[in-house]
Amino acid sequence: MDLSLKPNLPRHNIVDQLYDIAIDPESLDDFIGAWNGAGLDTHEARQTFAQIDQFDAIYAAHLRRAETFLSRAESQDTGPDFAEMLARFDSLAAFVVNHDHCVVAANAGAGHAFGLEPGACLDALDLPEASLDALDGCLRSAFASPKPSDRLIKVDLAKPRGAALFQIHKLPKLPGQTLSYALVVTTQYHWRAALGQTLQEVFQLAAAEQAVVRALVEGMDAKTIAESRGTSEGTVRGQIKSILAKTNARTQSEVIRLIMSLQEVSKTAEDRADTTNSLPDVAPADWLHAEVWKPFETLTLPDGRRMDYLEIGPRLGAPILLTHMGYGMARWHRPMIRLAFKLGLRVIVPIRAGYGRSDNVDMKDDILAVTRADTLCLLDHLGIDRLPYVPQGNDLIFAVDLATHAPERISQIIGIGARASLEGDDHYASMSKWHRFFMSTAKYAPHLLKFTAKAGVSMSRRIGVLEMFRHMNGSSPSDMLLLEDDHLRAVLVANGELVAGKTTDVSQAYVMELLVSEASWTHLMLSARATPTRFINGTEDPLYDAAVIAAYRDTYPWIDIEVIQKAGQLLIYNQYAYVLPILAEAAGQAKHIK
Structure with a gap:
């Protein structure tokens, strides 16, 4: 089955379509259909049309050039969206500066508190000289760091205004971006x-x-x-x-x-201003609304990287650790949060490296080791000794990895729509076309994965998070039904910004995670078998197949697997009334330190 002889996707068509994708990322949908239709998502095809080293030799140069074109187009199309960054800090004085410490964007709070506007230099701030020197030094330190980093400084203001905290975050560079910028958020509050x-x-x-x-x-x-x-x-x-x-x-x-x-x-x-984090036709302002849209918290890791995380539910509740899977599903909507408070369930959602504003890691790093260390650091920071781990979808690998290396920290694993390691590729056959393409490509054509993942992020930015979700999960009636709820739809859009926001490119993180999840990790499953494990999967998940569930039961007989009818990949959202009490009971059973 040599690729040049395959009528559905001849060799010159692959090259042409790679450049088509670079110019118009929306053509990725056609390419995926053609690739899968040609049967190139199977192990047999990869072994017969050419070995992977030959594939790389033929197409590597084209992939590199196409990726360069795509990156250039991305930087021209988007660039840093300073207005979007500052919109999240509407009630605080916040601004963005360049490497020369000149303001390139400022919100109304910064104008009111400090008289700042684009083009102003920070040395003109009405601050004591010692404060100006300290702020200057802190900015220089942030810009000198080779990686995005956070700095926090207390600045004495002109009398009698007291002092304010300035948080300085060096922004990650987008593809093709040469200039460096830093976001400065202060505690000068616009008190309403x-x-x-x-x-x-x-x-x-x-x-x-x-x-x-x-x-x-x-x-x-x-x-x-x-x-x-x-x-x-x-x-x-x-x-x-x-x-x-x-x-x-x-x-x-x-x-x-x-x-x-x-x-x-x-x-x-x-x-009643319109923001991306509010709905024009949803309920009045109240504490529940605040819980839905509260800002992420930030932890500076030992290596200086920034890691965001979200806490849902009562701070003194029994905790669980929840993952956001590749879709960035971190936030919950109002009914889920109300039930979490009622159940006394504290939900901790670490935002993994490369998602949202959590700093990325090097492509050569071991993503399992990095995620494990970051998670343990967060648990130590929060003073939590032991809790249930609740991975969604492909994130199961992170749970069993942590349970393998630090079993004393994980009381049990409750996988929501979880995918376990299976040998061979039969489990790809019943997946929706997008999932089948990316997952099988991670296994059989990894160099193609990097380019197509970047194209997928670019496509999502162009057509919007909701339309991309329809492409990915359109085969799931349950998942599509979620979009009919106005409030939940807004939450899903906000979650999607962690993956494909104007200032977010999750493609590297997604590739790193998919490469490990599609390799064999049965040894981790076996190593973690002493940790009680339960799966809750839905029949309308785009990745679901009854034969795959049967294979899980045969391969891992110690796992309690429950299958729910009319539930999709986002099972936790449409079956929350059933799932959350299970999570709360598990959290209550775990021993933890407050």
Whole structure:
């Protein structure tokens, strides 16, 4: 079955279509159909038409050139979207600077607090000289770092404004981008009248306590607050203690994060502005809305990389570790969050390297080892000793890897739509065409995978996250039904931004993960067999096949596998009322340290 003799996809057609994809990524759909139709997604085809080294020799140069064209087109089409970055910090003073410390973009808060506008230089800020020097040094340090990195600095403001925290994040360069930029987010807060009303209604904070909260957000300590309010430090400390109790927070830092998470709520209540994180026809501002759209939290890893993570549900609840799979499914919608609070379920979602704003790793790194170390670092940071691991889809490999290397940290594995390691390629046959293409290509044509994954991200940006989801999961009635819920649809779009946002290119991370998930890792499954494991899979998952489930049961008889009718790949969303109590029960059984 030599490729040049195959009528469905002759050799010159492959080359032509590679360049077509580079020019118009939407033609990837036609290419995938032709590739699968020619039977080139099978082991037999790869062995008979040419060995992989011959394939690389023939097409490697074309792939490299096509990828260069695609990267150039991407950088011209998108570039850094500073407006989108700053939109998330509407109630804070935030701005973007270049390597010369000149402002290239600033939001209204930065204009109000510091008088900043594009073109201004930071040395013109109305700050004490020592503060300007400290800020300059911190920016220089961030720009000098070879990788995207975070810096946090406390800056004394001109009297009597006290101090503010400045978080500096060196932005990753997009393909073809030569200039370096840094995002600066400060704690200078645009305090909205509606926010005070929310604090009073939801947490019963008195006016004096609201004033103390505002001062904490602005970076003041108890002594400075007392001086500014003309009261004693003891009185302020008593008010802070009352605030912690009313907001169910453990530290002042948690109070500050809570207030920042309410910024979209107060914004919506005050002016009903349209943002990507709000819906024009959905419910009024309330605490549940704030939980849905609260910002990601950030951890700086030992090697300096940034790792974002999301916490859903009560902070003092019983925790589980949930993965977002390749679709970036991190956020939950309102009914799921309401049930999580009712069940006392705390959900921790690490955003893996390369997704969202979590910094990428080198293509040569061991992605299993990196993900394992990052996950353990996050659990240590949160003070969690032991908890259930809940992987979705292909992410099962990360769960069994962690259970193999740190079994004392994982109480059990509950796979949602989980895919286990199987030998051969029969399990590809029943998949939808997109899933079959990417997964079989990872196994039999890995060099093609890198280019087509990048094209897939580019295509998603062009046609939109929802349309791309329809391409990927259109064969699943259950998954398509989710799009009919306006609120859930907005959540799914926001999740998709972790994968294919204007400033996100997940293609490298996706390739690295797919290469390990489609290789054999049966040895990890066997090594982790002492960890209680359960699968919950749906019959309308684009990857589902009854024969594959039977193969799982034969190969891994210790796994309890449940199959749910009329459930798709996003089973956790349309079957949450059934799944979440199972997760809560598992979390309650696990021993953990708060």
